[in-house]
């Protein structure tokens with residue numbers, strides 16, 4: 001087999017066979033095929049697209065290019081949850097203890113944040129001492145003992161995807177739906193869960209800016225998951241404004257704790273209930289939606305989800321006392337209000353800009369090597385649909401540096417659009433697929 005022929009076949013609109021896909025994925029991972037030939041193939045795929053079979057073969061080849069985690073020694077149906085990322089997305093922090101408290105084993109691999117969206121691992125590290133550097137054995141043991149563990153992605157998880165994604169990033173070939181879907185799903189399949197719930201975000205703070213693109217990505221990922229023998233459901237949810245009110249690592253942890261105490265923001269609670277319901281249904285813990293919702297609500301009213309979070313934090317070296325006493329979490333030295341300069345309804349928030357404000361304050365990474373400040377960020381007091389008068393507080397800014405605070409506040413005000421016309425309100429849940 002020759003890489004040249006594979007490139008030409010795809011360039012001319014042909015369908016690549018499983019053998020051809022395995023050949024290029026293995027050859028590229030083992031550095032037998034050079035970047036320039038794979039770049040040419042990625043560009044041919046970008047223009048000619050991939051069929052359902054090609055997409056599945058590519059996903060499987062990338063998943064199998066490294067370690068495939070074997071979770072068979074964990075009892076029960078393991079259900080993973082994945083978000084395509086957004087601003088203020090602290091869902092895993094609240095959802096995983098809720099689901100674990102309902103008896104679904106949570107064995108999850110998570111990543112760090114890069115750019116304006118945060119990563120679950122960074123947020124969890126707000127708990128003093130917490131670590132996600134677990135061996136696979138410890139990871140499995142923790143799930144068997146307390147029902148929940150979260151570890152960092154190992155270097156050997158889908159290494160072909162790591163190489164291909166880096167190449168696509170510099171060759172203008174990231175935004176092809178099948179390449180994105182196979183990239184995300186290869187890591188999910190390698191992480192070993194029996195079933196997968198995907199939270200595909202749509203809007204100005206999301207990777208997929210339009211609802212049409214988010215729906216297309218969701219459908220493609222559900223198809224891959226089901227074709228690979230893992231029951232998969234996708235929830236398409238709004239990211240046209242930050243999720244909940246808190247944006248920033250420790251601030252988001254506080255909001256997740258509030259939610260487990262029953263006093264979280266309504267949009268965030270609704271998303272957790274929707275995703276949790278799908279997880280309980282796939283995991284066989286509930287027979288219908290109403291039963292699943294009732295179980296999840298009970299974990300909040302009886303405090304079992306909060307207790308599960310404390311057990312989980314302690315099992316991974318963190319100080320569980322901070323779950324009951326959040327003042328132990330990192331706190332910024334400056335907390336200042338940002339006030340509205342005008343009167344009217346908030347019609348639109350440039351969500352990615354709010355993520356950038358948190359990044360400017362030090363809460364996100366500009367590069368992979370950046371150190372982040374866990375204490376900084378923003379807490380929104382007003383969101384889309386709210387009416388404000390001139391001088392009303394739109395948000396509180398949490399900072400450790402006055403000049404960064406000024407830059408972030410100026411940018412924040414430009415991201416809020418206010419007019420006399422009340423906007424049409426929509427539910428945070430746009431569609432459930434699968």
Ligand code: URA
Pocket residue numbers: 165174179180181183184207
């Ligand atoms: N996230 C991924 O993991 N892969 C892509 O291709 C795009 C976003």
